[in-house]
Amino acid sequence: MEPVPLDVREATAADAPTLRHLLQLYLYDLGAALGWDVDDDGVFPYAVPLEGYWTDDRRHAFLVRVDGKLAGFALVQRGSELGDAGTHEMAEFFVLRKYRRQGIGERVARGLFDRLPGPWVVRELAGNEDGQGFWRAVVGRYTGHRFEDIEVNDERWSGRVQCFVALPGRSADSRPGSAGSVPQPPRWLIVVRRDREQLYRNLRESFGPEARVEVILDRRETDRGTARERRKRSAGGEPGLWEQLGLRLIFRDQDLRVYEAEGDRP
Numbered sequence: 001m002e003p004v005p006l007d008v009r010e011a012t013a014a015d016a017p018t019l020r021h022l023l024q025l026y027l028y029d030l031g032a033a034l035g036w037d038v039d040d041d042g043v044f045p046y047a048v049p050l051e052g053y054w055t056d057d058r059r060h061a062f063l064v065r066v067d068g069k070l071a072g073f074a075l076v077q078r079g080s081e082l083g084d085a086g087t088h089e090m091a092e093f094f095v096l097r098k099y100r101r102q103g104i105g106e107r108v109a110r111g112l113f114d115r116l117p118g119p120w121v122v123r124e125l126a127g128n129e130d131g132q133g134f135w136r137a138v139v140g141r142y143t144g145h146r147f148e149d150i151e152v153n154d155e156r157w158s159g160r161v162q163c164f165v166a167l168p169g170r171s172a173d174s175r176p177g178s179a180g181s182v183p184q185p186p187r188w189l190i191v192v193r194r195d196r197e198q199l200y201r202n203l204r205e206s207f208g209p210e211a212r213v214e215v216i217l218d219r220r221e222t223d224r225g226t227a228r229e230r231r232k233r234s235a236g237g238e239p240g241l242w243e244q245l246g247l248r249l250i251f252r253d254q255d256l257r258v259y260e261a262e263g264d265r266p
């Protein structure tokens, strides 16, 4: 069967009233599972601060249309209290009832992961069983089940959190109309600090045979004098060498830095 025509478009300030109406329907759905009430004016009081979505380039609002009719929305932000400044987070996500269980939500989510590669978190409040079932299934299929699914119960959140790295070249299955139709990044440049064969093998496996991957061994961290010098410089807020060369840091942990080379930069 042909997948339904799906249009996921970034919303602008002019779409604010539309998004506010859809947010009420979203809160109505979540409220049934989570026990929320409307105020005396019949409106759910939770006000999502939408202004930032048109003024802050770390926030993106998307409206979803199926066959030209509104079918949902997604709010995404870069920077998460459950990750770091480079982590994308799905702040809110909604598919209208008429369009549910047809793979629409999954296609939208996959398209956004592909569009915004790098580390991601998605989270569901305790009690939102539908949301949990959805995100586990979607993130599991997208990453080939390479994701963390953790319980968080502190001042930041009370519920489940899934953490993963979106690598379009590695997308685990190609559902119609999702990853397959999105242009692949030109290449992946990876900077490592130690020469470790096993690390290279793991990387190769993670990125899959389709991705173009280049590894740079950066030994400067092992030179104490230079490292001290670099730390001094970075404390002054200067971008690192790789950023100066036009690369974007999209993933970092102890031993691994992943930079994305954008466009046709040599």
Ligand SMILES: CC(C)(COP(=O)(O)OP(=O)(O)OC[C@H]1O[C@@H](n2cnc3c(N)ncnc32)[C@H](O)[C@@H]1OP(=O)(O)O)[C@@H](O)C(=O)NCCC(=O)NCCS
Pocket (backbone or CB within 6 Å): 026, 029, 030, 092, 093, 094, 095, 096, 099, 100, 101, 102, 103, 104, 105, 106, 107, 123, 124, 125, 128, 129, 130, 131, 132, 133, 134, 135, 137, 138
């Ligand atoms: C959750 C929601 C976005 C799902 O949208 P959808 O378009 O119906 O989802 P899809 O059809 O793409 O589902 C993809 C997979 O997710 C899983 N899934 C979807 N809805 C589910 C549910 N209610 N319960 C458990 N698993 C679910 C299924 O595995 C499904 O694959 P399958 O149909 O092949 O079994 C939608 O129900 C919704 O907007 N709910 C209210 C708001 C909400 O909870 N948003 C998430 C906030 S964290």
